[in-house]
Amino acid sequence: MRAAALILCLLASPALAQAPGDAARAxxxxxxxxxxxxxxxxxxxxxxxxxxQTVTAYEDGLAALRDxxxxxxxxxxxxxxxLAAQDEEIAQLLGALSSLGSTAAPEALLHPAGPVGSARAGMLLASVTPGLAQEAKALRSDLNEVAELRALQENAAQTLREGLAGVQQARTELSQAVADRTDLPKRFTEDPVRTAILISATETLDGFASGLAQITSDEAPNSLPPVDEQKGALELPVRGQVLRGANEADAAGVKRPGVVIATLPQALVTTPTAATVRYSGPLLDYGLVxxxxxxxxxxxxxxxxxxxxAETGEILPEGAPVGLMGDAASDSASLSREGSGAGRTETLYIEVREGDAPVDPLEWFASDKG
Known part of the structure; x- marks a missing residue:
């Protein structure tokens, strides 16, 4: 009866999903x-x-590989x-089946219930034999999959290193290309004196945003198409996860009307849509803004x-680079660190203002970027 129970248990075990190694290979x-x-x-x-586009492709590929x-x-x-849990059951099952082997004495094949019981036992064994073969095949497949997954992870370290080196090279070349760029149109010229006065007289982001019109000279009319139809569908300007929503308190209990996006070190920040750069530089306690x-x-x-x-006054096309997040030293190939989510060490604060009032940025941005 114990052998029959083990057989039925093995036959009832569900098949597991296909190995996820294909995602890493892709x-x-x-x-x-x-x-x-x-x-x-x-x-x-x-x-x-x-x-x-190259930096974005690298970031997407690295994120997918980590996942x-x-x-x-x-x-x-x-x-x-x-497999470890099944070791003992399989050993007991094999022991029970081996007692019915070809070298067993004839009396070992007798059933306590007589010839009818022996016949029924034989029928049970005949019915479960195909199932046992199928289960053995599944176990062999699982063992092979474990070996393949281990080999995949061993080879992944080199792939990650090469990918990180590639994205770093692309970032460096992008920084140089931006520095050499001379073809962007300018909507206005920034007055540095007025900007300095506005910053020194400002204590809040509200106040600074309200006074942005004061720092311009020779401003041309806006020529960009409206973006109202894209509301709620714009991509976040950086690959990351929403760490804190609008008006959610941080660890110090401070609430801000924007959202905080956790990103990987040196993640590329791009324009979600064509826009004029109203300001670019350090501001209050927000860092580079x-x-x-x-x-x-x-x-x-x-x-x-x-x-x-970005440079104040420029008109940037959709998808243009705005800048990079910080902490280059943390951009490592550590699977344990990246896999646990701890690799998202940088945070980008995004605030959206309609008129003179802030609104929830997620009314404008789709937040499914991982």
Whole structure:
């Protein structure tokens, strides 16, 4: 009866999902394509745009690879635990079946219930034999999958290192390309004296935003198309996760009307839509700040950058680089750190202002960017 129970238990065990290694392999291929894209950017006429796309491709590929490896590690742990739990049951089952082997004495095949019981036992054994073969095949598949997942993770470290080196090279070249750029139109010229006076007289972001019109000279009319139809569908300006929503208190109990996005070190920040750069520089306790104006009476405030590419007065196209997040030293290939989410060490503060009042940024941005 114990052997029959073990057999039925094994036959009833559900099949597990297919290994997630394919996602990691696809991400590795994406990193290879990003490397090709970086080489192609050398001869591009619009080098800034090409390098921006390359950095984004690297970031997407690295994020996907980390996700795939995290899933692979979870899957390997799941399979290992399952196989370890079945070791004892399989050993008992094999012991019970071996007692019915061809070398057993004839009397060992007699059933206590007589010939009818022996016949029924034989029928049970015949019915479960195909199931046992199927279960053995599944176990072999699981063992092979564990071996493949381990090999995948061992090879991933080198792929991550190469990907991180590639994205760092692309970021460096992008910074140089932005510095060499001379073809962006300017809507107005910033008056540095007026800007300094406004900053020194300002104690809040509200006050600074309200006085932005004072720092301009020779301003041309707005020529950008309205973006109201894109409300709620704009991509976040950086790859990351919403860490804190609008008006949610931080650790110090301070509430701000914007959202905080947790990002990886040196993540690229881009314009969600074409916009005029109303201000770019340090401001109050927000660090480096870039204020974009997609249309009159609408401002996107991006605060917390480590490096800014934007220049006050410029008109940036959609997807143009605004700057980079900080902490380059933390951009490592550590799977445990990245996999746990601890790698998102940087934070970008996003505030949206309609007229003179802030609104919840998630009314404008889709927040599913991971």
């Amino acid at each position: 991400a590795a291929r994406a990193l290879e394509e990003a490397s090709v894209q970086l080489d192609a950017a050398e001869g591009s006429r619009d080098r800034v745009r090409a390098l921006t 795939g490896l995290r899933e692979a590690a979870v899957r390997e742990t799941e399979l290992s635990r399952r 870039t204020i974009l104006e997609p249309q009159p009476d609408l401002l996107f405030v991006l605060a917390g950058l480590d490096e800014s590419y």
